[in-house]
Amino acid sequence: MPSGIAGFDQIAAGGxxxxxxxxxxxxAGVGKTIFGMQVLPSGLLDCxxxxxxxxxxxxxxxxxxxxxxxxxxxxxLLQQGITRLDAQLSQSxxxxxxxxxxxxxxxxxxxxxxxxxxxxxxxGLDVLLGYLTNPAHVRREVFRLREWVHGSGLSAIxxxxxxxxxxxxxxxxxxxxxxADCVVTLHHRISQGIALRFLxxxxxxxxxxxxxxxxxxxxxxxxxxxxSALSEVAYPASSERVSTGVARLDAMLSGGYYRGSSxxxxxxxxxxxTSLATAFAEASAARGERTLYLSFDESPAQIVRxxxxxxxxxxxxxxxxxxxxxxxxxxxxxxxxxxxxxxALVRASQPLNIVIDPLSALxxxxxxxxxxxxxxxxxxxxxxxxxxxxxxxxxxxxxxLVEQTELAISTxxxxxxxxxYVSQGGERNRAITIVKARGTGHSNQVRxxxxxxxxxxxxxxxxxxxxxxxxxxxxxxxxxxxxxxxAVESRAALFEQxxxxxxxxxxxxxxxxxxxxxxxxxxxxxxxxxxxxxVSLHTVEADQLLQxxxxxxxxxxxxxxxxxxxxxx
Amino acid sequence: MTSSGATDARKGxxxxxxxxxxxxxxxxxNSLAAIGTLRAVIAEFPAQGIAFKLIDVxxxxxxxxxxxxxxxxxxxRVEPPPERRILGNLxxxxxxxxxxxxxxxxxx
Numbered sequence: 001m002p003s004g005i006a007g008f009d010q011i012a013a014g015g016x017x018x019x020x021x022x023x024x025x026x027x028a029g030v031g032k033t034i035f036g037m038q039v040l041p042s043g044l045l046d047c048x049x050x051x052x053x054x055x056x057x058x059x060x061x062x063x064x065x066x067x068x069x070x071x072x073x074x075x076x077l078l079q080q081g082i083t084r085l086d087a088q089l090s091q092s093x094x095x096x097x098x099x100x101x102x103x104x105x106x107x108x109x110x111x112x113x114x115x116x117x118x119x120x121x122x123x124g125l126d127v128l129l130g131y132l133t134n135p136a137h138v139r140r141e142v143f144r145l146r147e148w149v150h151g152s153g154l155s156a157i158x159x160x161x162x163x164x165x166x167x168x169x170x171x172x173x174x175x176x177x178x179x180a181d182c183v184v185t186l187h188h189r190i191s192q193g194i195a196l197r198f199l200x201x202x203x204x205x206x207x208x209x210x211x212x213x214x215x216x217x218x219x220x221x222x223x224x225x226x227x228s229a230l231s232e233v234a235y236p237a238s239s240e241r242v243s244t245g246v247a248r249l250d251a252m253l254s255g256g257y258y259r260g261s262s263x264x265x266x267x268x269x270x271x272x273x274t275s276l277a278t279a280f281a282e283a284s285a286a287r288g289e290r291t292l293y294l295s296f297d298e299s300p301a302q303i304v305r306x307x308x309x310x311x312x313x314x315x316x317x318x319x320x321x322x323x324x325x326x327x328x329x330x331x332x333x334x335x336x337x338x339x340x341x342x343x344a345l346v347r348a349s350q351p352l353n354i355v356i357d358p359l360s361a362l363x364x365x366x367x368x369x370x371x372x373x374x375x376x377x378x379x380x381x382x383x384x385x386x387x388x389x390x391x392x393x394x395x396x397x398x399x400x401l402v403e404q405t406e407l408a409i410s411t412x413x414x415x416x417x418x419x420x421y422v423s424q425g426g427e428r429n430r431a432i433t434i435v436k437a438r439g440t441g442h443s444n445q446v447r448x449x450x451x452x453x454x455x456x457x458x459x460x461x462x463x464x465x466x467x468x469x470x471x472x473x474x475x476x477x478x479x480x481x482x483x484x485x486x487a488v489e490s491r492a493a494l495f496e497q498x499x500x501x502x503x504x505x506x507x508x509x510x511x512x513x514x515x516x517x518x519x520x521x522x523x524x525x526x527x528x529x530x531x532x533x534x535v536s537l538h539t540v541e542a543d544q545l546l547q548x549x550x551x552x553x554x555x556x557x558x559x560x561x562x563x564x565x566x567x568x569x
Numbered sequence: 570m571t572s573s574g575a576t577d578a579r580k581g582x583x584x585x586x587x588x589x590x591x592x593x594x595x596x597x598x599n600s601l602a603a604i605g606t607l608r609a610v611i612a613e614f615p616a617q618g619i620a621f622k623l624i625d626v627x628x629x630x631x632x633x634x635x636x637x638x639x640x641x642x643x644x645x646r647v648e649p650p651p652e653r654r655i656l657g658n659l660x661x662x663x664x665x666x667x668x669x670x671x672x673x674x675x676x677x
Contacts, residue, residue, distance in 0.1 A: 054639075087639035089656060096644070096664040097603070097657030102594035103626040103633065103641025110630035128640065131656065 001119075001155055004042020004072070005035065007225030008199070011214055012182065013207035016157070020181030020205070021149050024159045030186040031197065031218055032159035033063060034070070036121040038222040039157050041072040044081040049118035052083045052111055052154075054104070057124030060084035070222045083111050088127065095131055101141050105148045112154055119155050125176075126160040139175050146179045181205045186216070196334045196370055199225055215370055217340035224340050226377050242287075242353075242388055245279030245312075248458040252434060254441050257415055260386040261438070262379045264359075264410055266393045267419035271430055272451055273392035274298075276419070277355045278307040278314065279456050280390050284353040285317035292351040293325040294342065296361030300325035311455035324349065335362040335374030343381055354382055359391035359409065375409050414438040419449060422470055429470035432458065448474060587669060588620040588648035594641040595627040602658035603642035606665065614671055620648075644668070 001018040002009055009015040016022045016039065024032045040051035053060050064084070067073035087104060108120060122145075132138045149156045160176055162185075177183045183203040188195050199216045201209045215226045241255035250256045257263050257280075265273045274297075284291045295303055303325060304314050317323035326345070328338065346354070356378065363371040375391075382389035393409065410416050416435040421428045430449040448459040448470040459474055469477050591607055593600035604623065611619045626633040626641055636645060644655040646668055653668045655661075666673060 085634075085639060086637065089640065090654075093643075093654040093656050094664050094668060095657050095661070096655040096668070097642075097660035098599055099640055099642060099657045100594070100597060100599050101640070102597045102600075103592065103643075104639045106594055106627045107630045107633055107639060111634075 002042060002046055004038050004046060005223050005225060006221065007214070007216075008223075011210040011212070011225060012184075012201045013204055013209045016155060017181040017205070017207070018155050019150065019153055021146050021156045021158060021179065022182040022184060023176050023180035024157060024184045024186065025162050025176070026186035027188075028161055030188050031216070031223055032161070032186055033058075033123055034067060034218060034223055035184065035186065036123055036157045036159050037063060037067045038070070038072065040082050040119055040121060043119040045072070047118070050081045050083070050115045051119040051121065052085065052108060052115070052117045054085045054087050054108060054120065054122045055124065056088050056122065056127040059088060060086050063123060067222075069220070071220055072222060083115050083117060085111065088124075089131065098132065098134065098137055100137075101144050101148075105145070105152075108154075109148075109152060112152065117154065119157070122156060122158045124161065125158050142176055142179050177203060182207075196336070199223075215334075215336035215373060217334070217337045219337070219340045219344060221344065224343070226336050226339060226373070238386070243280075243283040244276070245281070245283035246276070246456045246458065248447075249276075249432075252447070252458065253415070253437055257388060257390075258439065259388050260383065261388060261414035262383060262412070263388075263390045263415040263417070264393060264413035265390065265417050265419065266410070268421060269394065271419035271421060272310075272449055272456070273419055274303065274357055275307055275310050275312065275451060275456055276417075276449075277357050277390050277392050278303065278312050281323060281353070281355050282307075282312050282314060282317070284388070285314070285323040288322060289352040290349060291317075291323045291353040291355070292345060292349060293323065293355045293357070294345075295325060295327045295357050296329070297327075297358065299327050309453065310451045311453055324351075335371045336377070338362060339374045339377045339381065342378060346381065346385060346387070351387060354387050354389045356389065356391045358393050360393040372409075376412065379409065379412055410435070415440070422446075424470055425473045427471040427473075431470065586649065587617050587646070588622075589669070590622045590624055590636070590645045590647060592624045592626055592633055592636070592638045592641050592643045592645070595625060597641075599642050599658040600625075602660065603644065606659040606662075607644065610662075610665060610669070610671070617669075617671065619669070 001015045003012070003016045024035050026032050037053070040053065043049035043051050053063065055063055058066075061084070064073070064079075064082075085107065111117065112120070125145075129138050129141065132141065145156070145158070158176070158180070180203065182201065182205065185200045185202050186197070187200075188197040190196075197216045197218065198213045200213045201211055217224050217226070238259040238261075240259040241250075241253075241257065242259050243250050243256045244253065263280075265276050267273045278293070281291050281293050293300075293303070298306070300318075304318070307314065314323060314325070318325060328341070333341075342354075342356075345351075359375055359378065362374050362378075378391070379389060381387075391409070391413070413436075415437045418433045418435050420431050420433070422431040430451070431446045432449045433446050450457050450459050459470070460478070589607070591603060593603060607621060611617075611621060624632050624638075626638070633639065633641075638645065640656055642656075642658055644659060644665070646653040649670075655664060655668050659665050
């Protein structure tokens with residue numbers, strides 16, 4: 001049977017036992033009555049089941065008045081759908097012997113028939129049972145009540161005070177627990193002036209349930225159980241990237257954070273955690289995505305002013321309503337109350353992105369475990385809704401409780417970046433390290449985080465002897481690099497010029513050689529011509545000589561004259 | 570007990586000085602004990618003219634609701650005012666006589 005108590009049904013087998021008895025126990029002021037009263041309107045609203053309130057301690061009128069501040073406690077609804085039976089015994093009633101619940105149950109039965117009620121709350125049964133002097137009679141009436149419930153078809157919530165602490169409750173009306181189908185114990189403890197409330201399903205007959213102690217909060221929506229839905233990890237996984245707000249950080253993270261992932265930024269005070277967180281908020285708001293910024297340190301005005309000095313301008317987004325900055329005092333309430341508050345905010349404004357600055361504000365001395373659980377719940381809340389959440393957190397301080405919280409969160413955060421101061425060359429500079437980034441190739445190098453009036457950026461990496469240089473040392477290194485670069489560049493220019501002119505030179509040489517060759521050939525042709533002319537002249541001369549001598553021995557051919565220059569053929 | 574349901578068991582008539590109502594739940598042991606004790610006391614103090622009305626909430630729960638009686642047995646002294654109530658099976662004689670304004674000394 002749905003209980004109407006947020007988170008309760010998750011830890012208690014889907015709700016309260018139908019047609020069974022649920023006993024709610026706890027000391028005064030732990031919220032037993034609220035528990036019971038929350039079940040009644042839920043029955044009305046969610047299941048159209050009218051209810052009956054049997055009040056033994058306070059008057060029904062008072063109870064309704066007390067719960068009227070809850071959103072489900074609105075007058076009209078309760079007046080119409082809930083039958084009130086004021087069964088408290090006034091002071092004037094004197095006791096003159098043993099009594100029983102037979103008459104009462106008969107009346108309730110009659111009322112249930114008349115109204116069609118399915119749920120009945122017996123508020124403060126211990127008060128009535130206190131009038132029974134014989135413990136055996138108390139037991140008898142309690143079992144009578146159970147028999148009646150099982151036979152009536154009604155589902156009953158019985159609230160009962162315990163005098164002692166929850167873990168010692170066994171001594172008070174322990175049979176109340178034996179006879180119940182479901183036993184819910186509530187308790188609270190004060191730590192450092194802050195009330196921490198818990199709920200435990202101590203028993204649930206025949207049903208699987210978590211018997212862990214769960215933190216609860218009482219908000220305007222009533223009791224809310226911080227159900228540890230963490231036991232089952234099934235979140236949607238988006239491969240979409242959202243900007244970190246710092247371009248170079250996006251590059252380091254292969255494009256930014258995954259949408260719907262959780263990011264933890266840790267660091268000592270003043271290491272620019274808030275600046276990084278607001279950079280994300282600004283980038284998210286600039287995309288038009290509803291973004292919620294919850295600060296535990298500074299007021300909204302302070303944040304806006306401070307981050308404007310590093311080039312992050314949030315005012316326009318606040319004005320347009322896309323970004324909401326809310327400030328709360330971390331110590332004002334118990335950790336789980338902050339979670340409940342955040343849950344209400346998320347429900348109301350449905351943001352796509354949440355920034356919590358710092359999450360470590362939840363960690364208060366005396367409630368380390370609760371803070372850790374609350375922090376996990378915050379991340380769980382965001383992840384199950386697909387909200388990208390950036391949390392900052394103090395780390396590296398000498399507060400062990402903060403460290404402890406970090407340890408828990410850092411294991412479930414998807415991305416964990418740590419900002420620290422690095423002392424080097426007489427300076428302190430901010431260094432950022434990506435400790436882990438699930439599903440993302442990321443730089444493992446320590447980088448310098450530079451805050452300037454025009455925004456946040458990461459400086460280039462200058463690693464020397466295993467150290468990344470920062471600040472002035474980096475500046476010097478950068479200058480040195482610039483000089484080296486200039487020298488290399490001019491040398492390159494020289495080579496380029498040389499390369500450009502070399503072919504021309506060679507061409508010129510080739511041309512000169514070709515010309516020389518042409519001249520040679522011309523000379524050669526000339527010589528050949530001369531030679532040929534000389535030969536023919538010689539032949540003519542010989543013929544003429546023969547004729548002149550009238551020689552009859554026939555023509556004789558004189559040996560040809562030889563020229564040194566004539567090539568042999 | 571011979572009566573069932575809302576039974577008028579007037580002993581002293583309309584002008585009785587002492588008028589009581591006893592709310593019971595059927596024949597449960599506590600109911601029977603209360604009825605027995607009250608009858609015995611009425612018999613014991615005939616001079617008081619005690620008028621008593623028996624209401625069984627199993628039969629007429631609305632009568633109990635009208636009187637804001639939820640737990641039984643419950644004895645309500647209607648007259649004389651102010652109204653006084655005794656919860657239980659009336660085994661506590663002292664309380665019963667005290668509420669009814671009867672003196673032990675009157676008896677015997």
